[in-house]
Amino acid sequence: MTTMDPSVGTDRARALFDEELAGVTSAAALQDLRNRWMARSGSWVAAFMELVASAPPDQKRALGRGANTLKKHVEAALAEREAALAATRRPAGAVDITLPGRAPRLGCRHPLSLIREEIGAIFSRLGYQVLEGPEIEDDYHNFEALNMPADHPARDMQDTLYLETPLTPAAGDPPTRGLAPRAPQPLTLLRTHTSAMQIRQMERHDPPVRLVAIGPVYRRDSLDLTHTPMFHQVEGLVVGRGVTLADLKGTLLSMATALFGPGQDVRFRPSFFPYTEPSAEVDIRCIRCNGGGCPMCKRTGWLEILGSGMVHPAVFEYVGYDPDEVTGFAFGMGIERVALLKWGVEDIRLFYENDLRFLEQFGR
Ligand SMILES: [Zn+2]
Numbered sequence: 432m433t434t435m436d437p438s439v440g441t442d443r444a445r446a447l448f449d450e451e452l453a454g455v456t457s458a459a460a461l462q463d464l465r466n467r468w469m470a471r472s473g474s475w476v477a478a479f480m481e482l483v484a485s486a487p488p489d490q491k492r493a494l495g496r497g498a499n500t501l502k503k504h505v506e507a508a509l510a511e512r513e514a515a516l517a518a519t520r521r522p523a524g525a526v527d528i529t530l531p532g533r534a535p536r537l538g539c540r541h542p543l544s545l546i547r548e549e550i551g552a553i554f555s556r557l558g559y560q561v562l563e564g565p566e567i568e569d570d571y572h573n574f575e576a577l578n579m580p581a582d583h584p585a586r587d588m589q590d591t592l593y594l595e596t597p598l599t600p601a602a603g604d605p606p607t608r609g610l611a612p613r614a615p616q617p618l619t620l621l622r623t624h625t626s627a628m629q630i631r632q633m634e635r636h637d638p639p640v641r642l643v644a645i646g647p648v649y650r651r652d653s654l655d656l657t658h659t660p661m662f663h664q665v666e667g668l669v670v671g672r673g674v675t676l677a678d679l680k681g682t683l684l685s686m687a688t689a690l691f692g693p694g695q696d697v698r699f700r701p702s703f704f705p706y707t708e709p710s711a712e713v714d715i716r717c718i719r720c721n722g723g724g725c726p727m728c729k730r731t732g733w734l735e736i737l738g739s740g741m742v743h744p745a746v747f748e749y750v751g752y753d754p755d756e757v758t759g760f761a762f763g764m765g766i767e768r769v770a771l772l773k774w775g776v777e778d779i780r781l782f783y784e785n786d787l788r789f790l791e792q793f794g795r
Pocket of ligand 1 (some may be wrong): 716717719720721722723724725726727728729730732733
């Protein structure tokens with residue numbers, strides 16, 4: 432930038448202006464140049480005009496001509512540069528196609544979806560049908576046909592979420608071919624287990640049956656470290672001639688190996704479920720300490736993972752199967768429970784809190 436000094440004369444001043452103008456590349460710099468050369472006071476042109484005004488009469492004419500020529504030159508040059516800048520300016524709102532693109536942020540699969548799909552894939556490979564079924568169920572399929580009569584404790588109002596509006600049977604639902612429902616109908620509820628789907632499938636199909644039902648189930652539980660009112664279950668059912676407890680054990684060992692890696696072992700502990708006889712709680716060898724004893728397995732070396740058993744003959748009667756002809760096994764397992772064990776997560780609520788820092792750790 433030049434220092435203003437009108438004593439250099441108009442020719443020199445014009446050369447200085449041209450030099451400065453050549454360095455202008457933006458509208459702001461142009462405005463700055465305009466101010467310093469054309470402003471009413473304190474500018475180069477104003478200084479020359481003052482020089483003219485204060486000059487002796489015999490010099491006024493010559494000085495005035497020089498100052499006017501300079502002023503016209505500056506005005507014209509500024510206008511020309513302004514037009515040139517305007518011609519290259521992007522129109523408002525134009526897209527700058529030279530900018531790099533914005534990569535969309537990729538989401539990730541929810542850990543429970545990952546487990547659910549993994550289990551579905553394991554049983555698909557074993558030749559099972561993978562079903563989902565309705566989450567709103569009637570009392571008959573959820574309880575009665577699973578050998579839970581009206582006074583069974585599992586039907587307690589505190590465990591089950593009943594709906595005010597009764598379920599109307601879906602069009603095309605085949606009529607029950609086994610025993611007629613005995614509970615007052617229609618009681619409608621949110622399914623407490625996916626076993627209801629086993630009844631629906633057996634009602635529609637003759638044996639053999641080999642299925643897993645996977646999906647959300649509902650209980651009147653309060654939220655704590657290990658309980659949620661909604662969680663996911665996978666239940667398996669195999670029915671056919673000569674199905675034995677050994678088949679159940681082999682199946683569960685295959686599943687545990689596929690889920691948690693080689694070197695698994697399973698053990699059965701006697702238990703009770705109304706729809707299986709005999710019934711067993713199933714433990715797997717602790718996946719953290721491999722049986723040596725650690726806080727996760729409470730020093731026992733075993734982790735409880737599911738409930739299972741041989742299908743109760745009464746259940747077969749409900750669906751019209753002949754208990755003298757076929758046998759079967761069933762098992763039920765919580766998806767959340769598998770996720771807690773597999774990844775060593777201690778609080779089930781983390782799966783539902785939508786904290787991406789947690790949810791993104793499990794892969795896509
Ligand atoms: Zn352990």
